[in-house]
Amino acid sequence: MKKRFNVTGTCIPEKHYMVDISDKIKRIMNFIEDEEYFVINRPRQYGKTTTLYMLERSLNKNEDYLVVSISFEGVGDLIFEEEQSFVKAFLEIMADSLYLQHENLASFLEEEKKNLANFKDLSRAITKFIVKVNRNVILMIDEVDKSSNNQLFLSFLGMLRNKYLLRNAGKDRTFHSVILAGVHDVKSLKLKIRPDEEYKYNSPWNIASDFDVNMSFSKKEIGTMLDDYVKDKGVELDKKYFSDRLRFYTSGYPFLVSKLCKIIDEKIMVEDQLKWEK
Numbered sequence: 001m002k003k004r005f006n007v008t009g010t011c012i013p014e015k016h017y018m019v020d021i022s023d024k025i026k027r028i029m030n031f032i033e034d035e036e037y038f039v040i041n042r043p044r045q046y047g048k049t050t051t052l053y054m055l056e057r058s059l060n061k062n063e064d065y066l067v068v069s070i071s072f073e074g075v076g077d078l079i080f081e082e083e084q085s086f087v088k089a090f091l092e093i094m095a096d097s098l099y100l101q102h103e104n105l106a107s108f109l110e111e112e113k114k115n116l117a118n119f120k121d122l123s124r125a126i127t128k129f130i131v132k133v134n135r136n137v138i139l140m141i142d143e144v145d146k147s148s149n150n151q152l153f154l155s156f157l158g159m160l161r162n163k164y165l166l167r168n169a170g171k172d173r174t175f176h177s178v179i180l181a182g183v184h185d186v187k188s189l190k191l192k193i194r195p196d197e198e199y200k201y202n203s204p205w206n207i208a209s210d211f212d213v214n215m216s217f218s219k220k221e222i223g224t225m226l227d228d229y230v231k232d233k234g235v236e237l238d239k240k241y242f243s244d245r246l247r248f249y250t251s252g253y254p255f256l257v258s259k260l261c262k263i264i265d266e267k268i269m270v271e272d273q274l275k276w277e278k
Helices: 022-033 048-059 083-098 103-113 119-133 151-168 219-233 239-250 254-268
Strands: 037-041 065-071 136-142 177-182
Touching (some): 022 048, 048 065, 065 083, 083 103, 083 119
């Protein structure tokens, strides 16, 4: 398959020219090894979903970990209207994410779903799931903004927080690490519970560690994508010059870096010359 610069959706190393973000993944792995719960909140098209994907690939190489990677994108609004609907849908989404690689675990969750009515039941089901897996389970939830202005979502975070605290006290079993990804930081959510109320800070996610990994691309990192491109396509370019210019004009914003490269590659570069002109 012909590789290309990608500006729409998750970047896949086998399909797209990509920056080497292995250093960022190593830093995120430190959070996971320390059993941290944290939020990756960055603007749109800042590489959050791609980072989660690459992190999952890295974790899957270690048999000590099981990754449950889900997203609230595209699940509809009905599941956020009633507690019973939410808890059942959550286990169903988990089951769907595991089905292809772990059909037995997916079946277990589908069976547990039948008995759920509230968050207490969901908490118990999660404990049973962790005991059954007997591995460090990493929960990744992308697009959490879908539900961030919703009391049910805050109740869900509160349940995870309670299980986290009980686990640390040796009184429960729960996810080894939880990663939430979205535009906004749910540690500082403002919630309007009733139409006539003022917005109030009301987030139970104060257990989360500060995520201080720089998600923008440095000149050196941009250079790794150009290396991949040159190797694959045989293009001639001054890597130092273009890495510096791309960083200067984009401040390392992942979407803009890839977009400019895509424009140069597909609109400006003369195919028969295979050269980027300064």
